[in-house]
Amino acid sequence: MASQKALRGSSKLNMSTNLPPEILERRNRAKIWFESLQQRIVAELEGLEDEAPADLYPDENGRFDMRPWTRETGTGGGIGGHLKGRLFEKAGVHTSAAAARFSPEMAATMPGADIDPSYVSASISLIIHPRSPRVPTVHMNTRFLSTAESWFGGGADLTPMLDAQRTQDADDTVLFHKAMEDACTPFDPDWYAKYKAWCEEYFFLPHRNEMRGVGGIFYDRHNTGDFEKDFAFTQAVGEAFLDVYPKIVRHHMDEPWTEADRQEQLVRRGRYVEFNLLYDRGTMFGLKAGGNIETILSSMPPMAAWT
Numbered sequence: 001m002a003s004q005k006a007l008r009g010s011s012k013l014n015m016s017t018n019l020p021p022e023i024l025e026r027r028n029r030a031k032i033w034f035e036s037l038q039q040r041i042v043a044e045l046e047g048l049e050d051e052a053p054a055d056l057y058p059d060e061n062g063r064f065d066m067r068p069w070t071r072e073t074g075t076g077g078g079i080g081g082h083l084k085g086r087l088f089e090k091a092g093v094h095t096s097a098a099a100a101r102f103s104p105e106m107a108a109t110m111p112g113a114d115i116d117p118s119y120v121s122a123s124i125s126l127i128i129h130p131r132s133p134r135v136p137t138v139h140m141n142t143r144f145l146s147t148a149e150s151w152f153g154g155g156a157d158l159t160p161m162l163d164a165q166r167t168q169d170a171d172d173t174v175l176f177h178k179a180m181e182d183a184c185t186p187f188d189p190d191w192y193a194k195y196k197a198w199c200e201e202y203f204f205l206p207h208r209n210e211m212r213g214v215g216g217i218f219y220d221r222h223n224t225g226d227f228e229k230d231f232a233f234t235q236a237v238g239e240a241f242l243d244v245y246p247k248i249v250r251h252h253m254d255e256p257w258t259e260a261d262r263q264e265q266l267v268r269r270g271r272y273v274e275f276n277l278l279y280d281r282g283t284m285f286g287l288k289a290g291g292n293i294e295t296i297l298s299s300m301p302p303m304a305a306w307t
Contacts (some may be wrong), residue, residue, distance in 0.1 A: 019120060023146045026227060030144035031097045031122035033231075035079065037238045038095045038124055042066075042081055044246055045093070045128070049085045053254050057086035057131065064093070069292045075099045080295040084302070087253060089131040092298035097122040102147075106285075111221065112148030121145045123154075124238070125282070127299040128245075133265035134252040136160040136172055137213070137272065139299070140241045141282065142234045150227070152234045153220035155195065156180065156241045157203050158248075159213030159272065161265040166214055172248050173214040179244035180217045183236040187229060195219045205275055212275050266305035273304050 042064050049061045062085020070077040078096030085091070099120045107113035123143035130137065142154030158176045160166045167173065177196070184192035199218035204211050217237070224230055276283050276299050286296040 019116070019118060019146060019148075023150060024120060026150070026231075027097070027120040027122050027144060027146060030231065030234075031095075033235060033238075034095045034122055034124035034142070037242070038079065038081060038093050041093050041126065041242055044242060045083065045085075045088060045091060048246060048249055048253070049083075049087050051250075051253070052087035056254065056256065059086040062086060062088060064091075067294070069295070071098055071100065071292075078292060078295065080292060080298070082294075082298065085131075087131060087135075087249075089129050090298075090302040091126070091128040092295060093124070093126040094292075094295040094298070095122075095124050096292070096295070110147055111151070112146075115148040117147070119145060119147045125295075129269070129301045130249070130253075132253060132255070133161045133257050133261040134165075134255045135249055136165070136252075137269075137301075138241075138245050138248075140238070142237055144231075144234070149223070151221045151223040152230050153222060154234060154237060155199055155216060155218035156237065157199055157213055157216035157218070159268070161268045162261060163264065168214065170214070172251070175248060176214070176216060176244055179240040180237070183233070183240035184217065186236070187233045191219075191233075192217065203275065205271060205279070207278075208271065208274070210271075212271060263305065266303055267307055269301040269304040270306045273300055276300065 046063060062083050064081045064083045067080045067082065068077065069080060076096070076098035078094060081093040083091040100118070102110055102113050102117040102119060107117040110119070113119065121143060123141060125141035126139070128138050137159040138156065139159070140154070140156035142152065144150070144152055158172065160170070160172060165172060180196070181192040184195065195217035196215060199215045200211060202218045203213060203215065222230055283296060283299070
C-alpha cells in the first residue's frame with residue numbers, strides 16, 4: 001500500500017488573501033475530502049493490481065509513488081500519486097491546493113477575479129491508462145475554486161479503446177452512465193441530462209468530428225447558492241467513480257487481447273493526446289496557474305500511435 005505518511009498533508013495553508021474566513025474554511029474542507037478520496041482510490045487501484053491474473057500481466061505488482069510538491073507562486077502545493085503497474089500501464093491520482101493570485105490574463109476569464117485576483121482552490125484529478133486494450137481508460141476530476149465568487153467543477157468520462165466497445169448501449173457505457181446519473185439525481189433530476197450533454201460537447205475533437213470517448217458528466221462553475229448541497233454533490237461524483245470503475249476493470253481484466261487490439265488502443269490513445277494538448281481547459285489552467293508540470297502532463301499515455 002502507498003505510504004500513509006506521504007499521503008497526509010496539512011489541512012491548512014499559510015494563505016495571504018483578501019477572501020473571507022468562511023471561504024478559507026470551505027476550501028480546507030474540500031481539500032481534506034479530496035485527499036481522503038485520493039487515499040481510497042490509490043488503495044483500490046493497488047488492490048486491482050494484486051488481483052490481475054498473472055498469465056496476462058506477468059510483471060511485478062505496481063505501487064503508487066506519492067510525490068508531494070510545493071507551488072513556486074503563491075502558497076500551497078499538492079500530492080502527486082504516480083503508478084506504473086502491470087494492470088495499469090500508467091495512472092495518476094493527484095491532489096492540489098493553492099492560495100495565489102491570477103495573472104491579469106487569467107483574471108479576465110474568471111468570475112469574481114475582476115474584483116480581486118486572489119483565489120483559493122483545492123482539487124483531485126486522475127487519469128488511468130490500463131495495459132489491456134479491453135479495459136477502458138478513465139478520467140475524473142473534481143475541484144473547488146473561489147475568487148470573490150465560489151464554485152465547484154469536475155466530472156468523469158470513460159474512453160473505451162476498441163471501436164466495438166464505443167457505443168451507447170455497450171455494457172460499460174450503460175453501467176458508467178447509470179453511476180453518474182445516480183450521483184446527480186438525488187440533488188436535482190435535471191442535472192444528469194444537463195451535465196451529460198455538457199460532457200459530450202466538451203470532450204469532442206472538432207478536427208476529428210468525434211467524441212473522445214463515450215461520455216459521462218462534466219460541470220463547471222457549479223454554484224446553486226447552497227454550498228453544502230454543492231459540496232455533497234461533488235462528493236457523490238467521487239464516490240460514484242470509486243464504485244463503478246473497479247467494476248468495469250474486473251469485468252475485463254481477465255480477457256485476452258490481440259496485437260490488433262493493442263494497435264487500435266495506441267491509435268485511440270493518440271486521440272487522447274490530441275484532445276488534452278489542444279482543447280483541455282484543465283491542462284491549460286494548470287500550466288498558466290503555476291501548477292506542477294509533472295502532474296498536469298501525467299494525463300499523457302505511456303505509449304500512443306498515429307496512422
